[in-house]
Amino acid sequence: MSNKSKLSTESYKGVRDFYPEDLFIQNYIFNTWRRVVESFGYTEYSASVLEPAELYKAKTGEEIVNEQTYTFTDRGKREVTLRPEMTPTVARMVAQKQHDLVFPLRWYSIPNLFRYEKPQKGRLREHWQLNVDIFGVDSNYADIEIITIAHRIMKGFGAKDDDFVIKINNRKIINALYKKFDLDEEKSHKVSKIIDKKNKISVAGFEEALTEIMGERALEFITSMESNEKLIEALGSNNKYTNELASLIEQLQDSGVTNITFDPTLMRGFDYYTDMVFEVFDLHPDNNRSVFGGGRYNDLLDIFGAPKVPAVGFGAGDVTIRDFMETHGLTPKYKKTIDLYICTTETKYVKEANKLANNLRQNGLNVAVDFSDKKLGDQVKTAHKQNIPYVICVGEDEVKSGLYKVKNMDTGEEVKARIDEIVNAIKK
Amino acid sequence: MSNKSKLSTESYKGVRDFYPEDLFIQNYIFNTWRRVVESFGYTEYSASVLEPAELYKAKTGEEIVNEQTYTFTDRGKREVTLRPEMTPTVARMVAQKQHDLVFPLRWYSIPNLFRYEKPQKGRLREHWQLNVDIFGVDSNYADIEIITIAHRIMKGFGAKDDDFVIKINNRKIINALYKKFDLDEEKSHKVSKIIDKKNKISVAGFEEALTEIMGERALEFITSMESNEKLIEALGSNNKYTNELASLIEQLQDSGVTNITFDPTLMRGFDYYTDMVFEVFDLHPDNNRSVFGGGRYNDLLDIFGAPKVPAVGFGAGDVTIRDFMETHGLTPKYKKTIDLYICTTETKYVKEANKLANNLRQNGLNVAVDFSDKKLGDQVKTAHKQNIPYVICVGEDEVKSGLYKVKNMDTGEEVKARIDEIVNAIKK
Numbered sequence: 001m002s003n004k005s006k007l008s009t010e011s012y013k014g015v016r017d018f019y020p021e022d023l024f025i026q027n028y029i030f031n032t033w034r035r036v037v038e039s040f041g042y043t044e045y046s047a048s049v050l051e052p053a054e055l056y057k058a059k060t061g062e063e064i065v066n067e068q069t070y071t072f073t074d075r076g077k078r079e080v081t082l083r084p085e086m087t088p089t090v091a092r093m094v095a096q097k098q099h100d101l102v103f104p105l106r107w108y109s110i111p112n113l114f115r116y117e118k119p120q121k122g123r124l125r126e127h128w129q130l131n132v133d134i135f136g137v138d139s140n141y142a143d144i145e146i147i148t149i150a151h152r153i154m155k156g157f158g159a160k161d162d163d164f165v166i167k168i169n170n171r172k173i174i175n176a177l178y179k180k181f182d183l184d185e186e187k188s189h190k191v192s193k194i195i196d197k198k199n200k201i202s203v204a205g206f207e208e209a210l211t212e213i214m215g216e217r218a219l220e221f222i223t224s225m226e227s228n229e230k231l232i233e234a235l236g237s238n239n240k241y242t243n244e245l246a247s248l249i250e251q252l253q254d255s256g257v258t259n260i261t262f263d264p265t266l267m268r269g270f271d272y273y274t275d276m277v278f279e280v281f282d283l284h285p286d287n288n289r290s291v292f293g294g295g296r297y298n299d300l301l302d303i304f305g306a307p308k309v310p311a312v313g314f315g316a317g318d319v320t321i322r323d324f325m326e327t328h329g330l331t332p333k334y335k336k337t338i339d340l341y342i343c344t345t346e347t348k349y350v351k352e353a354n355k356l357a358n359n360l361r362q363n364g365l366n367v368a369v370d371f372s373d374k375k376l377g378d379q380v381k382t383a384h385k386q387n388i389p390y391v392i393c394v395g396e397d398e399v400k401s402g403l404y405k406v407k408n409m410d411t412g413e414e415v416k417a418r419i420d421e422i423v424n425a426i427k428k
Numbered sequence: 429m430s431n432k433s434k435l436s437t438e439s440y441k442g443v444r445d446f447y448p449e450d451l452f453i454q455n456y457i458f459n460t461w462r463r464v465v466e467s468f469g470y471t472e473y474s475a476s477v478l479e480p481a482e483l484y485k486a487k488t489g490e491e492i493v494n495e496q497t498y499t500f501t502d503r504g505k506r507e508v509t510l511r512p513e514m515t516p517t518v519a520r521m522v523a524q525k526q527h528d529l530v531f532p533l534r535w536y537s538i539p540n541l542f543r544y545e546k547p548q549k550g551r552l553r554e555h556w557q558l559n560v561d562i563f564g565v566d567s568n569y570a571d572i573e574i575i576t577i578a579h580r581i582m583k584g585f586g587a588k589d590d591d592f593v594i595k596i597n598n599r600k601i602i603n604a605l606y607k608k609f610d611l612d613e614e615k616s617h618k619v620s621k622i623i624d625k626k627n628k629i630s631v632a633g634f635e636e637a638l639t640e641i642m643g644e645r646a647l648e649f650i651t652s653m654e655s656n657e658k659l660i661e662a663l664g665s666n667n668k669y670t671n672e673l674a675s676l677i678e679q680l681q682d683s684g685v686t687n688i689t690f691d692p693t694l695m696r697g698f699d700y701y702t703d704m705v706f707e708v709f710d711l712h713p714d715n716n717r718s719v720f721g722g723g724r725y726n727d728l729l730d731i732f733g734a735p736k737v738p739a740v741g742f743g744a745g746d747v748t749i750r751d752f753m754e755t756h757g758l759t760p761k762y763k764k765t766i767d768l769y770i771c772t773t774e775t776k777y778v779k780e781a782n783k784l785a786n787n788l789r790q791n792g793l794n795v796a797v798d799f800s801d802k803k804l805g806d807q808v809k810t811a812h813k814q815n816i817p818y819v820i821c822v823g824e825d826e827v828k829s830g831l832y833k834v835k836n837m838d839t840g841e842e843v844k845a846r847i848d849e850i851v852n853a854i855k856k
Contacts, residue, residue: 006733007482009524012508015476017521020535023474039789041766041796041816046451048443048554049477049540054435072500075544080440093445096437102813106796107448112477116503126476141778141799255782305434338469350569354683361467368469368534371569385530388469 014117014125021334025325026128028332029318030110032156033130040149042106042132047089049112053079055088070114082114086131086315087272087300094135094311095304103136103309113317124319132294133313140248142312143276143296144255150280150292150314151257157321158330161259164291168249168278169266171295172241173231177264180234181221187213189271195225196267225264248276272297276312287327292316334387338366339426340406341383345395347373353394356404356419363423384409390426442545442553449762453753454556456760457746458538460584461558468577470534470560475517477540481507483516498542510542514559514743515700515728522563523732531564531737541745552747560722561741568676570740571704571724572683578708578720578742579685585749586758592719595691596677596706599723600669601659602692608662609649615641617699623653624695653692676704700725704740715755720744762815767854768795768834769811773823775801781822784832784847791851812837818854 011017018026034044053071070082083089086109094101109131119125132149134142147166154164174195178188194209201209210218224234232242245262252260268277279293294314301309325331340360342353350371357367368388370379376393383391391407398404405414406425417425439445446454462472481499498510511517514537522529537559547553560577562570575594582592602623606616622637629637638646652662660670673690680688696705707721722742729737753759768788770781778799785795796816798807804821811819819835826832833842834853845853 007520007731008480009520009732009734010480011476011520012478012480013504013506015478017476017524018474019521019525020471020473023472026474027472038765038794040785041769041794043448043765044451044455045448046446046454048439048445050440050443050542050554052436052438052440070500070502072498074498076441078441092435092437092439093447096445097447102810104798104800104810114478126478137799139775139799141775141797144782145797145799251779255779255786303435304437306437337466337471341469347567347569351679351683354573357468358683366466366469369569369573371532371565371567371573382530382532 012125014119016124016126020336024334025322025331026318029157029321030128030130033108033110033153033316036153036156037108037130037132037149039152040106040145042108045090045093045107045109046111047083047086047093047109049082049114050080051083051089051092053081055092056081056084068115068117070116083111084113084115086111086113086129087133087297087313090131090133091300091311092304094309095301095306098301098306098309101135104142105135106133107135108132121323128318130316131313132316133311135309135311137312138298138310140244140251142310143248144251146294146312146314147252147260147278148255148257150278150294150316151259153316154280154291157325159324159328162283163328164259164283164324165281166257166260166278167263167266167281168245168260168276169263170241170245170276171273172275173235173239173245173264174267176235176239176241177221177224177231181214181217183214192267195265196269198265228262228264231264245276268293268295272300274298278314280316282324282327284327287323289320291320291324336387336389338368338386338388340365340367340390340392340422341379341386341388342367342369343376343379343383343391343393344370345376345393347371349394349396349399352399356392356394359419360422365423365426380407392422440553442547444552444554448764452762453750453759454746457585457749458556458558461536461538461581461744464580464584465536465558465560465577467580468534468573470536473518473521473535473537474539475511475514475521475537477510477542478508479511479517479520481509483520484509484512496543496545498544511539512541512543514539514541514557515561515725515741518559518561519728519739520732522737523729523734526729526734526737529563532570533563534561535563536560549751556746558744559741560744561739563737563739565740566726566738568672568679570738571676572679574722574740574742575680575688575706576683576685578706578722578744579687581744582708582719585753587752587756589687590711591756592687592711592752593709594685594688594706595694595709596673596688596704597691597694598669598673598704599701600703601663601667601673602695604663604667604669605649605652605659605692609642609645611642620695623693624697626693656690656692659692673704696721696723700728702726706742708744710752710755712755715751717748719748719752764815764817766794766796766814766816768793768818768820768850769807769814769816770795770797771804771807771811771819771821772798773804773821775799777822777824777827780827784820784822787847788850793851793854808835820850 069084072080074080110128112126112128114126117123183191190213198206224230235242249260266277266279273295275296277295280291282289282291296312298310342357344350344353353369357369360367380391389409391409392404402418403416406417406422407414415425497512500508502508538556540554540556542554545551611619618641626634652658663670677688694705694707701723703724705723708719710717710719724740726738770785772778772781781797785797788795808819817837819837820832830846831844834845834850835842843853
């Protein structure tokens with residue numbers, strides 16, 4: 001054991017190793033996602049984490065591409081990016097087979113995504129994200145379905161309705177407000193970015209930043225966003241988009257999504273959203289933050305020169321869901337996938353133990369055999385330490401009689417069983 | 429639809445997009461792997477695709493690190509590699525928690541791996557690979573289990589015993605041969621690389637390359653590897669390693685792995701193998717190649733300055749398994765995860781359709797609703813084109829009567845059912 005070439009056992013900064021206990025929770029999250037979205041008829045697709053860098057230059061927020069992605073040049077001089085989000089990829093895939101695909105297209109995926117940023121709570125350099133999208137439906141029905149799925153997912157993790165709120169807005173409402181305040185495209189874009197960061201800066205800083213762009217009208221602008229009433233006052237009571245959003249909220253409440261509220265300051269970071277945007281927000285005082293969100297993006301296929309396809313969807317990350325579960329005491333307890341551990345009184349019985357194990361495997365049990373020449377007690381301890389629920393010891397008696405003692409490691413209870421009875425002794 | 433900024437819809441070179449039909453096969457492969465290895469009591473772990481580049485410099489084959497990896501420098505000046513294989517990662521993870529882990533440790537993972545190489549049949553720049561390893565067992569029992577799992581996996585994909593052969597060797601046998609031919613470490617290493625590439629070069633090229641290293645004894649060396657008899661002649665009939673390997677093969681044949689054969693030219697590319705190595709080889713004339721392989725590596729934890737842990741395992745890639753399945757006609761037929769499509773006679777019934785869908789989802793069905801204002805016949809066609817097995821249409825009659833016609837899209841048969849009867853009508 002020399003130290004001369006001793007390597008670190010640490011993972012790369014900001015990414016995670018998943019030991020079995022960690023992966024168990026990860027798989028619980030993925031399985032919950034899958035169960036809910038498949039129940040709504042969504043089909044899984046996938047793609048590589050490597051994408052041409054150009055893909056992100058057109059429509060992703062500028063800050064994200066320039067400062068926050070892993071981008072490098074390969075030996076063939078191609079610029080490659082580790083995908084920071086899935087939406088450009090799914091848009092690329094839909095555009096590529098647009099003529100073969102059947103719309104409405106309900107698709108989901110659980111990709112890993114990379115961001116080059118300082119690791120902090122809820123933000124790591126790599127995370128996994130459920131992406132759910134419906135393509136080809138322009139009507140509110142699709143928006144309702146997508147938000148209903150988001151709601152069902154939270155319930156799928158055991159959340160109660162008062163654990164979280166769904167905030168909703170429409171980019172077109174905020175655009176109408178920009179118009180009313182005579183902001184051009186460039187200024188609008190800047191104001192959006194400031195509003196998006198509202199919760200991360202002070203009230204004074206927020207006012208100051210807006211004043212810098214729109215001058216003395218900033219205060220009036222801020223006031224108009226303070227409440228629904230003030231906003232309607234500013235836009236007029238017959239504004240198409242506020243009325244549509246009110247109707248959308250009503251329909252959602254009617255179908256059981258009651259914890260939903262209009263929030264005119266809700267932006268969502270990506271530039272490609274065109275209409276409705278929403279966000280699931282944790283209401284727990286210890287984790288008062290966005291869990292995930294999404295929105296409608298009707299123009300994204302433009303960048304491929306493909307015909308327009310209306311789309312609405314969301315992306316939900318594993319790290320924020322994990323934080324949500326921990327905050328609300330919803331994290332599941334670790335359970336092994338193995339049913340039975342077979343010990344041997346002497347290694348000469350390993351062959352018999354293997355035969356028994358193979359028989360039981362064919363009958364649906366997950367079985368491991370202890371090959372070691374450790375004492376029987378130590379072999380049983382190995383099973384105990386690994387939380388394996390049942391143990392059988394194989395020795396001379398068992399091989400001669402064909403009768404095995406199946407030990408329940410929880411209760412200590414032992415049941416004698418022939419080979420064909422073992423599966424039932426364990427499965428019940 | 430302007431062409432000015434038209435982006436390509438192609439994926440990055442040498443990686444794959446997985447449309448639902450492709451991902452279906454991928455998931456079939458992953459599920460088959462999982463089922464088999466979990467039946468042997470193996471537990472899943474995972475890690476990030478990003479690893480510090482140092483991890484690969486110590487023990488992976490030189491060629492692989494220098495010429496074949498994706499390695500780049502991040503903004504914090506760290507050298508990062510997209511993992512080309514999983515073994516160094518799992519060794520790192522075992523070394524990190526060596527004192528908390530319970531041995532024997534049976535672990536598996538299904539990571540994606542990257543190689544910077546010219547894409548060709550069976551070799552892409554990204555592939556997924558089942559990694560199965562048992563740590564902490566020095567005896568042949570672990571080798572037997574690992575090879576048995578490899579065999580069961582092939583059977584799990586529907587392979588027959590005469591579709592493939594398992595070739596087996598021991599690095600220590602070849603090392604004994606090197607010693608007999610007075611080859612030092614450097615020459616041995618070079619000869620190993622040449623033998624590893626034997627099938628890719630001509631017989632004359634092979635002889636020439638060996639002659640360059642060992643002079644006129646090359647021919648004698650080649651002869652000694654021609655058959656088991658010649659090898660035993662060269663090493664003596666009481667050689668420890670040939671005898672052990674013969675015993676290992678006998679035990680495997682005894683436990684049902686009959687298609688196994690000793691191959692003294694089998695090398696496996698990685699430098700870290702210390703003892704037994706094996707390879708599953710496709711016998712079909714159209715795909716006469718290695719499917720996957722592995723071996724014993726007892727010294728890999730040394731690079732972390734950690735105590736030695738004996739280990740044996742293998743890595744099986746998705747691309748070669750896919751080629752194997754295609755060659756032997758074993759690829760499964762695509763099946764959607766969705767059970768039922770609900771159409772509406774008018775969009776005003778979408779609300780009722782959603783209610784019905786939500787009810788059925790709670791009872792375990794995967795259901796999609798058509799929101800479009802297309803004609804009923806076109807909605808049914810949408811379901812048909814997507815291979816959805818059942819359709820229900822909702823209109824005035826259905827809402828009034830509470831009776832729904834469940835149409836089997838395969839047979840055309842229709843059954844009238846109340847809400848609580850629909851699940852049974854479909855599940856049978």
